[in-house]
Amino acid sequence: MVTVPVECPYCHSTEVIKVGKQANGVQRYQCQNGQCARRIFLLQYQDRGRVPEVRRQVIDMALNGSGIRDTARVLRISPTTVIAVLKKSRRASPRQPHVAASSSFTRRPRLGRMRRRAR
Numbered sequence: 674m675v676t677v678p679v680e681c682p683y684c685h686s687t688e689v690i691k692v693g694k695q696a697n698g699v700q701r702y703q704c705q706n707g708q709c710a711r712r713i714f715l716l717q718y719q720d721r722g723r724v725p726e727v728r729r730q731v732i733d734m735a736l737n738g739s740g741i742r743d744t745a746r747v748l749r750i751s752p753t754t755v756i757a758v759l760k761k762s763r764r765a766s767p768r769q770p771h772v773a774a775s776s777s778f779t780r781r782p783r784l785g786r787m788r789r790r791a792r
């Protein structure tokens with residue numbers, strides 16, 4: 674028998690416990706490190722848009738001036754996922770503390786589909 678230590682993909686702590694399963698039967702884990710930005714994680718994600726490394730690349734590409742569609746094509750994830758990751762990165766990033774009650778932040782209109790006239 675071989676035991677493989679489960680490591681948190683965010684803080685690399687091995688103090689991890691099992692916390693039930695996903696609807697698809699995949700084991701879910703929880704990081705026991707109180708300072709960790711992320712608590713629940715999986716070892717094998719079905720969805721590329723959930724993989725921490727891919728999510729980091731989305732942010733890196735945005736910082737390097739890549740557009741949403743550009744990033745989606747290169748990382749083989751959907752443009753909607755790119756937007757979702759970028760929106761979440763504002764509060765999940767441990768280096769940038771969450772700005773509480775910023776009244777200057779107003780919601781931009783949603784990126785809707787371009788309307789095309791049917792002919």
Ligand SMILES: [Zn+2]
Pocket residue numbers: 681682683684685686704705706709710711
């Ligand atoms: Zn952790």
